[in-house]
Amino acid sequence: MVTLADPCRKGPVRPPITSLDSGGGAEREHDMGPVVITGGFGRVGSLVRPALLTAHRLRVVDRVTGDTLPGEESLVADLAVPGVAEQALAGASGVIHLAGDPRPHATWEEVHRANVGLTRRVLDAAAEQGVPRVVLASTVHAMGEYNRPRHRPVDPAWEPRPCCAYGLSKVIVESLGRLHAELTGASVVGLRLGSTGYALDEARYLGMWLSERDAGPLMLAALTAGPGWSVHFGMSANTRRHWDLSSARKLGYEPRDDSEPYAATAGPPTAVICRIFDGEDNPRA
Numbered sequence: 001m002v003t004l005a006d007p008c009r010k011g012p013v014r015p016p017i018t019s020l021d022s023g024g025g026a027e028r029e030h031d032m033g034p035v036v037i038t039g040g041f042g043r044v045g046s047l048v049r050p051a052l053l054t055a056h057r058l059r060v061v062d063r064v065t066g067d068t069l070p071g072e073e074s075l076v077a078d079l080a081v082p083g084v085a086e087q088a089l090a091g092a093s094g095v096i097h098l099a100g101d102p103r104p105h106a107t108w109e110e111v112h113r114a115n116v117g118l119t120r121r122v123l124d125a126a127a128e129q130g131v132p133r134v135v136l137a138s139t140v141h142a143m144g145e146y147n148r149p150r151h152r153p154v155d156p157a158w159e160p161r162p163c164c165a166y167g168l169s170k171v172i173v174e175s176l177g178r179l180h181a182e183l184t185g186a187s188v189v190g191l192r193l194g195s196t197g198y199a200l201d202e203a204r205y206l207g208m209w210l211s212e213r214d215a216g217p218l219m220l221a222a223l224t225a226g227p228g229w230s231v232h233f234g235m236s237a238n239t240r241r242h243w244d245l246s247s248a249r250k251l252g253y254e255p256r257d258d259s260e261p262y263a264a265t266a267g268p269p270t271a272v273i274c275r276i277f278d279g280e281d282n283p284r285a
């Protein structure tokens with residue numbers, strides 16, 4: 001079998017990955033096995049699970065405990081421990097990989113371990129277990145250096161330009177995802193999420209807000225993508241959005257919310273996050 005651990009090894013891809021074209025739809029996928037959601041008890045996972053449950057059984061995998069919903073099983077374990085990812089992904093029809101370090105101010109060592117290292121483990125397990133669909137949580141920080149007035153709107157097909165170690169770690173996550181798709185034939189979708197699950201109290205986030213109501217349907221749409229790699233921005237239909245959503249819409253994502261009603265109460269920036277707002281409203285710029 002070909003995995004990221006040994007990309008040059010010659011060998012057949014396991015059969016389940018080649019079954020992607022069978023045109024099953026949600027009901028068939030439901031019968032096939034649960035969708036695994038790593039980090040599913042975290043901020044984003046907790047927001048999207050109810051929507052995902054409308055079409056899939058879920059296996060929530062997290063190193064912290066949480067309450068399960070009807071249609072869910074859970075595995076409380078650290079995916080960084082050898083063998084855990086293989087156990088977590090056994091029999092899965094897909095995996096949404098959210099577990100990681102989401103902090104834009106984290107150090108390179110922290111995000112390398114939590115994002116790059118963990119994603120590699122999860123993708124190797126997905127290859128070994130023959131999981132046909134993978135959705136990877138990326139971030140606008142992978143393209144953060146384009147977050148300047150002269151670059152708007154930002155096209156997801158442009159060359160990545162991370163604004164921080166966190167964004168760089170997600171660029172590598174995306175590259176790992178693309179390689180995984182090429183090696184295995186799986187469907188692999190990278191979602192460059194905007195701000196999700198935080199209070200919209202600063203105006204600089206109005207353009208990149210992803211509402212609770214839109215986040216679940218975005219993940220559901222990503223689980224329907226055909227074989228191969230693709231990467232998309234994931235925001236709501238914000239009036240002030242400058243991230244191009246057209247490729248996400250082609251997946252079937254139809255955002256319903258707009259951050260504009262929050263504009264009257266959203267205030268000035270309170271802290272430097274990283275370089276993403278430089279040249280705009282960063283007090284350090």
Ligand SMILES: NC(=O)c1ccc[n+]([C@@H]2O[C@H](COP(=O)([O-])OP(=O)(O)OC[C@H]3O[C@@H](n4cnc5c(N)ncnc54)[C@H](O)[C@@H]3O)[C@@H](O)[C@H]2O)c1
Pocket residue numbers: 038039040041042043044045061062063064077078079080097098099100101102103114118137138139140192193194195196197198
């Ligand atoms: N929330 C946002 O606004 C946002 C924006 C862009 C991208 N993202 C990405 O979405 C993903 C989820 O973000 P979040 O805000 O929900 O973060 P979070 O910290 O709230 O949730 C992450 C979850 O992953 C779990 N986890 C981490 N390492 C693990 C491990 N080794 N084994 C098992 N579980 C582990 C944590 O326990 C936690 O429950 C991250 O990859 C993040 O980079 C989030």
